[in-house]
Amino acid sequence: MIDSTTQLYGLIGNPVLGSRSPWIHNHVFNTCGIPGVYLAFNVASNRIGEAVSGLKALEIKGFNVTMPYKSDIIPLLDGIDPIAKQMGAVNTVVCKDGQLYGHNTDGPGLIAVLRRHVPELEQKKILVLGAGGASRGICGTLSSIKGVTLGIWNRSLDKAVQLAAELNHGKSEGCTVSAVSSENCFSEYDVVINTTSVGMVPDTECTPIDIMLLKQGAVVCDIVYKPHLTLLLREAIHAGHPVIYGIEMLIEQALLAQKLWNNLKDDQIFEIRVALMKEFEGFHN
Numbered sequence: 001m002i003d004s005t006t007q008l009y010g011l012i013g014n015p016v017l018g019s020r021s022p023w024i025h026n027h028v029f030n031t032c033g034i035p036g037v038y039l040a041f042n043v044a045s046n047r048i049g050e051a052v053s054g055l056k057a058l059e060i061k062g063f064n065v066t067m068p069y070k071s072d073i074i075p076l077l078d079g080i081d082p083i084a085k086q087m088g089a090v091n092t093v094v095c096k097d098g099q100l101y102g103h104n105t106d107g108p109g110l111i112a113v114l115r116r117h118v119p120e121l122e123q124k125k126i127l128v129l130g131a132g133g134a135s136r137g138i139c140g141t142l143s144s145i146k147g148v149t150l151g152i153w154n155r156s157l158d159k160a161v162q163l164a165a166e167l168n169h170g171k172s173e174g175c176t177v178s179a180v181s182s183e184n185c186f187s188e189y190d191v192v193i194n195t196t197s198v199g200m201v202p203d204t205e206c207t208p209i210d211i212m213l214l215k216q217g218a219v220v221c222d223i224v225y226k227p228h229l230t231l232l233l234r235e236a237i238h239a240g241h242p243v244i245y246g247i248e249m250l251i252e253q254a255l256l257a258q259k260l261w262n263n264l265k266d267d268q269i270f271e272i273r274v275a276l277m278k279e280f281e282g283f284h285n
């Protein structure tokens, strides 16, 4: 029930229409009895400063930040957590005592999901498809795992080469990063993560790679969650690969944000994750 004690939470980005975040967070409020409401706000690029000042003045309890503002938000904050600072991207803001603190739950969320599906992650070879904005965040996170071998493949090879060079230069102690120039190398990898938009609605009958090039048993993960079952994942399941759905990563970063805002306990998070996954699969299969 919404009343005068209800606190505001939200999402800022552009576009935000179609975002699943309101569905996830309002589900958390309802199941946990938290007096909150979460709304999505589409913010024009020349009004991001005004929007953030407004949210601060209203003492919003917390908000998420999505494309294209994950870096732009940083100078508008009062403080930033070290992981978010290192990634150069904030997706979650906590408002406490009138001050805004930035965090990044995308990276820790991705690692938590991978650890659930991939035993001994530290010893694995991970292939990331794509070298755009989403890939940048994911590769930055993966390159922080000591022992991992990271390959980046992109339609335009020069962007993969550049991203690999940046990661090798800056942040990747103990992790080897290289650009993958030939599809013949795909069979060397234990985990494959699609960060391109290939397969997303409305072009759902596209897939970024030929599934037959992968190693038998390689884990296939797609960050695309519209549709839930992308052609890449359909083909992977058909060929006997374990798969990770994009919605699982979206849910994980959201639950980590709720942990920051409302101190959710691990057993609550476990139950909510299971319920949300079931509900989502119910809608979309």
Ligand code: ATR
Pocket (backbone or CB within 6 Å): 129, 130, 131, 132, 133, 134, 135, 154, 155, 156, 159, 195, 196, 197, 198, 208
């Ligand atoms: P995002 O922020 O969602 O990552 P982006 O920065 O525009 O968006 O990056 C899109 C990624 O998807 C890029 O790696 C892009 O490849 P290019 O760098 O060669 O453009 C990739 N991509 C988009 N459409 C593609 C397609 N049809 N086939 C293969 N890769 C594609």
